[in-house]
Every structure is written in structure tokens, then in C-alpha cells.
Amino acid sequence: MAHRFLMKEIALQAGLGLATVDRVLNGREHVREHTRQRVQHAIAELEKQQFQLATSGRKLVVDVVVEAPRRFSDEIREALESELPGLQPAVFRPRFLMQDTMTTAEVVDALKAIGRRGSHGVLLKARDVPDVADAIADLQQWGIPVITIFTDIPQSARMAYAGLDNRTAGATAAYLIGQWLARREGDVLVTKSNERFRGEEEREACFRDELQRRYPKLKLVDASGGHGLDAQTESRVKRAVGSGRKIVAVYSMGGGNVAILRALKSMGQTPKCFIGHDLDRDNVELLREGKLSAVLHHDLRQDMRSACHTIMHFHQLLPASAVGLSSSVVVVTPANIPQSVEQRFGRRSRPR
Structure with missing residues (x-):
């Protein structure tokens, strides 16, 4: 080899x-x-990582364990790798384990393996379940800090959370949908990838509360559980909507937006408003086509930088005051797609 x-x-x-x-x-x-x-x-x-290998500084090997669809895990990897050159005085060496779906046992086994071989820190996106929290506690006992990213496990021994304020995101989505709809009645389709992802749970809870408070005539139709994967998401949308619903808006918390639109189109449904999350390739193309009304975006690079700075602080390479805050919610419409995103994805059309 x-x-x-x-x-x-x-x-x-x-x-x-x-x-x-x-x-x-x-x-x-x-x-x-x-x-x-x-x-x-x-x-x-x-x-x-060749540039990193040639850089002098304290070497920190970090493990990145992520359960997410490929389109989002690619964004996480890109954000972290873009931040690596600026993380002085440390030299980060990431090891990635990223899968579309992972059972609780697979996540626990991965964390135990990290504990056995050693690591300077773990960046973890996983479900909020007791067995995973126990595995985090074991890592903490072994002196390995865990930073949860993008979805939190707040009752665990994790050192910090880096990611979007999901409660604010859910409330923002409810406000936007209410403002977008000319008549404030009808069915609103909501989708989470999995009920055990704490970040999506928080989005959904605040979205539901805000919608009920401001726009009580809008009723929710839940098609969650597709893991953000196209085939599963499309099937769940068709089953949840059926023939008796009129979907006037969509709030997609867990991705799979191409599949959601395809399922609704097959049933003759065209929502007046569609709110999604994250500026991945699919969502940028859907924004350009006017099929997404808005995307709730957050700066993944800022979040990964914050997570790495927390690990550096743990290893006494940075003072606590140098650890930045996580990113804020940014509403992106077809009119204000960031130039950096346009340059990255170009103008190529998505395969049909």
C-alpha cells in the first residue's frame, strides 16, 4: 500500500x-x-492534513463522531478542516467516524474504543439516550473531554455544547411561517430526523408553543423519524399527510427536503411556505429555485472553532476568556444567499 x-x-x-x-x-x-x-x-x-503535519505546536488528536446524513456530515467535516490552520498554538489531528445512522450500541462501542486508545477530545453528535450519557461519563473519568455539537446531551458529563440555539430557531420558524401565510389557518407539516436528537426536539417544542400562541388555527402534521434520508422521509410524509390534509407550510428540522417536496408534489400539494435548516448543496439549490422560502442557517465554522477552543482550554492552551460563543440564527432567503456559499457550490443544477 x-x-x-x-x-x-x-x-x-x-x-x-x-x-x-x-x-x-x-x-x-x-x-x-x-x-x-x-x-x-x-x-x-x-x-x-499535510499542512497540519508540517506545522509546529502542541498536537491534539480529536475524534469526531457524528450521526447525520452525508450532506450534513460533509458540511461538518468541511467546517472543521477549514478551521484547522488557525487553531494555534495547537495542531489538531481529527479522526472521523461519520455515518447516516448509528445504533446506540454502535455509538457506545465507538466511544469505548476511543477511551481505550486515547484521545485529546471528542466532538460528538449523537442521540440523547442514557447509554450514550454513560459512555460520555466514562470518557470524562479517563480525562477525555466531550463537546456535543449541533445536538446536545445536557444531562451528561459533556464539557460544553457547540451549535445553534435550537429554541430560538424553532420560535423563529414559527414567526416566519405565521408572517408568510396570508390566511393563518391550515395544516403545517413538521419533520424531525429522529425524536432522540435533543436539538430537533427543542426546535419542535418551541415551534409548537410559538405557533399555538400566535397562530392557533394552524394545526401540525408530524412526519418525523426519517433520519433525514430521502426514501424514509418521503414515505413518512406520504403516510402522515394522506388524502385529508391541506399542507400550507412546512418546517423541516431534520433535512430530506428534496424528498419532502417530491412526496407533496405526488399528492398534488404545494406549500405556500417552506422553512429548512442548513446551507447544504440541496438546500442552496432549492433556495435558488424558490422551493424553499428560507433556511435557518448558522455558522458551522464558528461552532467548530468554539468546540476546538474548548478542548484547547481543557488542555491549558487557551484561557477561558478566549473560548467564543456558538453561532446565532441567520435567516437566509433566495435574496441573500452568502457569497461564500455561492462560490462553494457554484450554479450547477442538482441531479434529478
């Missing part, structure tokens, strides 16, 4: 022993395919 990195660097990145990496690199027998893939993945990550 061709590479240009020291074996100890590959072993550190892969979280494997030197002997195991040696067997993989030299093509020896009795090595599991999963182990070979871990080494290949580690080399690919090192290639992306």
Missing part, C-alpha cells in the same frame, strides 16, 4: 497498533478487511 507517512503517524490516525499497521502496509495475511479499510482511511485523512 503506497504511502509517504511515518508508520507511527498512520497508527495514531487509525487508532491501531504499530504491528497491525505494519501487517496491513506490507500486505501480510490474517488481517481483517475492516482493519485494512481503517488504515486506508487513515492515510487518506493524513493526505488532507
Whole structure:
């Protein structure tokens, strides 16, 4: 297996022993395919981090464990990697475990494995369940700080939360939908990816409260549980809406907006207002096409910078005063898509 990195660097990145990496690199027998893939993945990550490897400073290896659809996990990775060069006086070496869906057991096993091999910190996006909270407590006992990102586990031993103020986001979505609709009655479709993601729960609770207080004639139709994945989300929307509902607005908290629109179109439904989250490729294209009314955006780079600064503070590389706040809610419409996003995604149309 061709590479240009020291074996100890590959072993550190892969979280494997030197002997195991040696067997993989030299093509020896009795090595599991999963182990070979871990080494290949580690080399690919090192290639992306070449600038970091040449930088002097305190080396911090951090593990990024994320359950999210690929479109959002790609955004998280891009945001973190964009921040790495500016995180002086530390040199961050991220190791990524990102999957569309993860069972509680898979998350717990991943956190236990991190504890066994060691880490300077964990950035975690996972469901708020007791077993995950227990695994966070174990890491804390081993001296490994955990920062929850984008969805919190507040009753755990996590050191901090970095991400959007989800309560404010939910209330903002309710206000926008109420203002957008000419007549304030009808059915509003809401979708969460999973009921165990605390951030989406907070969005939904504040959205529901604000809508009931301001616009009591708007009734909610819940199509949650599709994990933000297209096929599952589309199926749940069709089942929830059925034939007796008239959807006048949509608040999508968990993604899968292309699938939501496709499901509604198949039933002859065209919402007057559609609010989504995050400026990923799909949502930017939907904004340009006028199919999304607005996206509630937050600066992922600022959030990842805040998370990394918290880890640096834990390791006494920064004072507490240097740790910044998480990002605020920004309402993005087709008229104010940030120039940086336009440049990143260009004007290519999304495949049909």
C-alpha cells in the first residue's frame, strides 16, 4: 500500500497498533478487511492534513463522531478542516467516524474504543439516550473531554455544547411561517430526523408553543423519524399527510427536503411556505429555485472553532476568556444567499 507517512503517524490516525499497521502496509495475511479499510482511511485523512503535519505546536488528536446524513456530515467535516490552520498554538489531528445512522450500541462501542486508545477530545453528535450519557461519563473519568455539537446531551458529563440555539430557531420558524401565510389557518407539516436528537426536539417544542400562541388555527402534521434520508422521509410524509390534509407550510428540522417536496408534489400539494435548516448543496439549490422560502442557517465554522477552543482550554492552551460563543440564527432567503456559499457550490443544477 503506497504511502509517504511515518508508520507511527498512520497508527495514531487509525487508532491501531504499530504491528497491525505494519501487517496491513506490507500486505501480510490474517488481517481483517475492516482493519485494512481503517488504515486506508487513515492515510487518506493524513493526505488532507499535510499542512497540519508540517506545522509546529502542541498536537491534539480529536475524534469526531457524528450521526447525520452525508450532506450534513460533509458540511461538518468541511467546517472543521477549514478551521484547522488557525487553531494555534495547537495542531489538531481529527479522526472521523461519520455515518447516516448509528445504533446506540454502535455509538457506545465507538466511544469505548476511543477511551481505550486515547484521545485529546471528542466532538460528538449523537442521540440523547442514557447509554450514550454513560459512555460520555466514562470518557470524562479517563480525562477525555466531550463537546456535543449541533445536538446536545445536557444531562451528561459533556464539557460544553457547540451549535445553534435550537429554541430560538424553532420560535423563529414559527414567526416566519405565521408572517408568510396570508390566511393563518391550515395544516403545517413538521419533520424531525429522529425524536432522540435533543436539538430537533427543542426546535419542535418551541415551534409548537410559538405557533399555538400566535397562530392557533394552524394545526401540525408530524412526519418525523426519517433520519433525514430521502426514501424514509418521503414515505413518512406520504403516510402522515394522506388524502385529508391541506399542507400550507412546512418546517423541516431534520433535512430530506428534496424528498419532502417530491412526496407533496405526488399528492398534488404545494406549500405556500417552506422553512429548512442548513446551507447544504440541496438546500442552496432549492433556495435558488424558490422551493424553499428560507433556511435557518448558522455558522458551522464558528461552532467548530468554539468546540476546538474548548478542548484547547481543557488542555491549558487557551484561557477561558478566549473560548467564543456558538453561532446565532441567520435567516437566509433566495435574496441573500452568502457569497461564500455561492462560490462553494457554484450554479450547477442538482441531479434529478
